[in-house]
Amino acid sequence: MTDQSRIDIRKVTKLYGGVRAVNEVDLTIDGGAYCCMIGPSGCGKTTLLRMIAGHEIPSSGAIAIGGEDVTALRTGDRGTALMFQNYALFPHLSLTDNVAFSLRVRGQGADQRRAAARAMLERVQLRHLADRVPSELSGGQQQRVALARALITNPKVLLLDEPLSALDEFLRLRMRVELKRLQSDLGITFVHVTHTQPEAIALADQVVVMDHGLIEQAASPRQVYGRPHSPYVARFMGGQNVLAGKIEKVTGAVAVIAAPDGTRYDLIDASGLVAGAPVKFSVRRDRIALSDAATAARNAAHGKIVNIEYQGTFVKVSLDTGRGEEFIVYMDDDEYLAAPKEVGQVVYATWKPELNHFLRGTNDSAGTPHE
Amino acid sequence: MAHASTRRGPAFYFLAAFFALFVAFLYGPMLIIFLLSFQGTSGGLTFPMRGVSTHWFVDLWSSSRYGDLGGAFSRSVILGVLSMLITAACCLFAGLAFRRKFWGAGPLFYLSIVSLVVPGILLGLGISQFFQLLGFQLHWWLSALGAHLSWTLPFGLLIMFAVLNRFDSSWEEAARDAGARPAQILAYITVPILFPGLIAVALFGFTLSYDEYPRSLLTVGGLNTLPIEISNMTTNVTTPALYAIGTVTSAISFLVIAIAFIAIAIIQKNRARARGEKA
Known part of the structure; x- marks a missing residue:
């Protein structure tokens, strides 16, 4: 099963006129994995998904599913099923006939396909509504019908185009759990396009971060979130402060970086770097200590507090360090309440040198998710 | 403030009178x-009524004074049905084609609207x-059909655009994703969803052709x-049979509209049945 549903994308490019929507992308999605593709609007994630589904043909490159080249194969013959963002349920058919549709076009008899459709509706807990039409359902129910319709052909790969974006927050979290459970029950590959970071982190075995038609990083959620490849990934996924400086000296694998304001930083994983080179690195926002008085000269930052937001389990403190980019610290709520801060106050942030994470990638865009 | 908004000003009475006049002119x-x-x-062509009878309807069918009325009627109905079928079929596919921005779509559209x-x-x-130039004979089923189509096709196309405005092409994509071939998508998804709109197009195709005078x-x-x-008769028939024709032709127009509504109702009922029971 696992190898049958592996997806291999090799040097795939999609041109729209002169625009490279997807640019020489190489990606392997393991069979049975839950893969989330994330990026701002227009980054190429949906185009890539539609090429896997066969709704778009790559301008060049090849796509294989389970080792079989499906690049030019008709959609419907390649073992994929796509769940549409607005579900695209057929308004004139009952739920049963909606779900049975792909069996109908394959020439299966009415009784047989309807029985199969009802069994599938049972699976998504909608058996009791089998004779309704889609307009009579709630958003969450419509989504489950769309899932049932996609799964009736036993696809090797289920493709989901922003499946949760039309739901309200409460339902979104519930459906997220259902999707994950369904995926582990079925054991098939799910490729899920989203622009919501927590969704990708929570669901995926593999997160694919895209920008401008390129894959910036494809790795486990822990890697993408904790060890981002480039300033763009660090900013887009959140949870990191991006800092810049110049390499002052390199000793073995350890480098010393000097920030424009003279502060020194120790970089542990600096292999391949040479003195004088400009570098960017990131620091986890939740691993930083804040104090009212200056404590250390290295691996530190200081600035005026511009905003304080209580987030329930932590407090988000934003500093203006004079370096252009807001510096954010997630403080433990108990710790914050023991020594509350005020907007306008100057505070000093310090962290352990091993938290400095070198950003090898060069994509320096702001990574503001387009909502 | 609720009081102020519910009180009827002079504008209300003026517009109500205007509307009453409009209705009177429409149906009077x-x-x-x-x-x-x-x-x-x-009785004669004007009031007062001298009794009530269906004499003039009978006269219409039995007398030979009115020329080939039955023949004209059946020709108009056949012409209307032909226009209807051609209009519905052409406008469906033309409408679907115009969704894609094919080369020359703009000029072609304006040409058809001209x-x-x-x-x-x-x-x-x-x-x-043109027919004489080519040496063809004029026939009601050929040259007149063409003339009627020049009127019903662009009209139907405009209605089709309005109908397609509410058609979500992701339905077709979903069908394609489910493995449907183009003909299956058309038969199972596109046409059934568009059908009520297609009836409207067909209805216009028929009625516009059925009562078309200048192009005919x-x-x-x-x-x-x-x-x-009928136009010829107004000049030489001087009996209420003229009015009987008016009543009969109006009745036929209403009948066509009624059939269209019944067809739509049947579709709705079928859909209700599809949801109400296993179908």
């Missing part, structure tokens, strides 16, 4: 013709001249359609 003449068509045997603007009588004249006048050839026949 039809009502008078309807009443006078049941004029008594000895025939709505051109005066019908001129268009008819052009068609008859110079293109029917030797045999007249009903509007031309």
Whole structure:
């Protein structure tokens, strides 16, 4: 099963006129994995998904599913099923006939396909509504019908185009759990396009971060979130402060970086770097200590507090360090309440040198998710 | 403030009177013709009614004074049905095609709309001249059909655009994703979803052709359609039979509309059945 549903994308490019929507992308999605593709609007994630589904043909490159080249194969013959963002349920058919549709076009008899459709509706807990039409359902129910319709052909790969974006927050979290459970029950590959970071982190075995038609990083959620490849990934996924400086000296694998304001930083994983080179690195926002008085000269930052937001389990403190980019610290709520801060106050942030994470990638865009 | 908004100002009464006048002009003449068509045997073209009878309806069918009325009627119905079928089929596919921005779509659209603007009588004249130039005979089922289509096709296309405005092409994509071939998508998804709109297009195709006069006048050839026949009769028939024709033709128009509504109702009912039971 696992190898049958592996997806291999090799040097795939999609041109729209002169625009490279997807640019020489190489990606392997393991069979049975839950893969989330994330990026701002227009980054190429949906185009890539539609090429896997066969709704778009790559301008060049090849796509294989389970080792079989499906690049030019008709959609419907390649073992994929796509769940549409607005579900695209057929308004004139009952739920049963909606779900049975792909069996109908394959020439299966009415009784047989309807029985199969009802069994599938049972699976998504909608058996009791089998004779309704889609307009009579709630958003969450419509989504489950769309899932049932996609799964009736036993696809090797289920493709989901922003499946949760039309739901309200409460339902979104519930459906997220259902999707994950369904995926582990079925054991098939799910490729899920989203622009919501927590969704990708929570669901995926593999997160694919895209920008401008390129894959910036494809790795486990822990890697993408904790060890981002480039300033763009660090900013887009959140949870990191991006800092810049110049390499002052390199000793073995350890480098010393000097920030424009003279502060020194120790970089542990600096292999391949040479003195004088400009570098960017990131620091986890939740691993930083804040104090009212200056404590250390290295691996530190200081600035005026511009905003304080209580987030329930932590407090988000934003500093203006004079370096252009807001510096954010997630403080433990108990710790914050023991020594509350005020907007306008100057505070000093310090962290352990091993938290400095070198950003090898060069994509320096702001990574503001387009909502 | 609720008080202020519910009080009717002079504008209300002025507009209400205007609307009443509009309704009177719309339905008054039809009502008078309807009443006078049941004029008594000895009655004339004007009020008062001298008794009530169906004499003039019978006269219409039995007398030979009115020329080939039955023939004209059946020609108009056949012409209307042909226009209806061709219009519905062409407008469906043309509408679907215009969704894609194919090369020359803009100019082609304007070209097809031009025939709505051109005066019908001129268009008819052009068609008859063209036929003579090519050495073809004018026939109601050929040249007149073409003239009618020049009127019903662009009209139907405009309606089709409005219908397609509410059509979500991701339905077709979803069908394609489920493995449907183009013909299956058309038969199972596109046409069924568009069907109520297609009935509207067909209805316009029929009625626009059925009562078309200016485009028919110079293109029917030797045999007249009903509007031309009736027009001729107004000059030489002086009995209430004239009104009887008006009543009958109006009744047929209403019948066509009723059939269309019934067809839509049946579709809705089928859909209700699809959801109400296993179907």
